[in-house]
Amino acid sequence: MRHTLLALTLSLFCSASLADPQDWARAWPDTDFETTVIDDWSEIMSGGPPKDGIPALTDPGFLPAADETRIAGREPVITVEIAGETPRAYPIRYLTWHEIVNDVVGGRPIAVTFCPLCNSGITFDRRTEAGVLEFGVSGKLRHSDMVMYDRQTESWWQQALGEAIVGELTGMELDRLPTWMESWDEFIARNPDGLVMDEPAYPRDYGRNPYVKYDSSTRPFLYRGENPPHGIPPLVRVVAIDGQAWPLTRLAEEGRIEEAGYVLSWSAGQASALDTALIADARDVGTVRVRDEQGADVPHDVMFAFAFHAFWPDGHWMLGN
Structure with missing residues (x-):
């Protein structure tokens, strides 16, 4: 396992040193690589999985928090509490494997995001001057942080910043929502009538951490x-x-x-x-x-x-x- 990770790392570092948007254009024919804030393309490298190899979720299912039995009390969740709406918990046991959840809460389109390599958990408003965006996982990293992309223009977005860094929407920033990460016990103690995202219908080992x-x-x-x-x-x-x-x-x-x-x-x-x-x-x-x-x-x-x-x-x- 250790040798496999070393070989993968060396391979990815070599590919990063030869980073060239012309090579990426085959998988990203609709991305405008001429419009960007990136000066050094070697900052962007493959994280391993291809585009959508980590499948973002859209319109996930929910169940009453009181009915949830799979999540241990100390497990982390991202809590979204919007005034006038039932609080929602997005378990990290799922976000670890999907990284982005496109949802709508009280008519507000949001993206709940988690980058495991940076421990960065941020919730964004998906409404922009270009319309409502839906986000996917590009498979690229910059400074080890997830590069998201929007499905409308295929612009690339830096998750840690909430800013478009490549493509038509370069320079646009997403509004952040005041959400936080807490334990499942803390969420349900405060919100016994809250909602929790249901387990996605994917063959993943939910509850396990692949980054031991x-x-x-x-x-x-x-x-x-x-x-x-x-x-x-x-x-x-x-x-x-x-x-x-x-x-x-x-x-x-x-x-x-x-x-x-x-x-x-x-x-x-x-x-x-x-x-x-x-x-x-x-x-x-x-x-x-x-x-x-x-x-x-x-x-x-x-x-x-x-x-x-x-x-x-x-x-x-x-x-x-």
């Missing part, structure tokens, strides 16, 4: 960029908000931080999705909530430090005293 011990590795997979500054290990989680990053190690130690107009809190009880083979058995990484000074939830991401540094090289590291 990834978040305790010393180096991110398929990443060639700089390590974070200040001696911060690349796979430490950080709370990222508007170009600022709070190391989770600091937040977990302090429990609550009030800085820069935000109130960050941490509580134990959520399992890592990227530790043991069975997510339910993974170590506790805790749940983060971010609110403004008035108590309203704030869009944020709990991502790995290397990814924050890659996309915000001039970002501000909130290290405390």
Whole structure:
């Protein structure tokens, strides 16, 4: 297994060094590669699966949270709570294998996204100036982060940024929703009448983590960029908000931080999705909530430090005293 991963990594690195949109055009005939913010095409590489090899979901089924029996209490879910609508939980046990869920909540088209290699879980509004978009998984990575694409124009989008980086819609940004990752127990305790996404009808080993011990590795997979500054290990989680990053190690130690107009809190009880083979058995990484000074939830991401540094090289590291 180790030799297989090494061979795959070397193969992908070689293909990345020869990255050329003309080669990609065969699989992407409708993508405008002349319009882009990418200066160095070698930043984009194959993650292994081809276009749609990781199948994004659209209009998933749901069931009452009280009827769900497959999800262990500490397993992580992405929680979507929109005013006036029944709260919904999107289990990471499914998002690990599908990465994008196109859904509609209260008439609002949304995309719930999770990139395992960056631990980046963000929910976007799919309404744009170009109309309502539906997203798929391109199979490409940039700085180890998933490159999404929209099915309307086949433009490529950086998941961590919510920004189109290649194609007709280059430069367009998606609005983020204030959603968060928490344990299944936390969701159902607060929302006993909530809804949970049902298990997709795909032959996947749901509940298992294909990236065993990834978040305790010393180096991110398929990443060639700089390590974070200040001696911060690349796979430490950080709370990222508007170009600022709070190391989770600091937040977990302090429990609550009030800085820069935000109130960050941490509580134990959520399992890592990227530790043991069975997510339910993974170590506790805790749940983060971010609110403004008035108590309203704030869009944020709990991502790995290397990814924050890659996309915000001039970002501000909130290290405390």
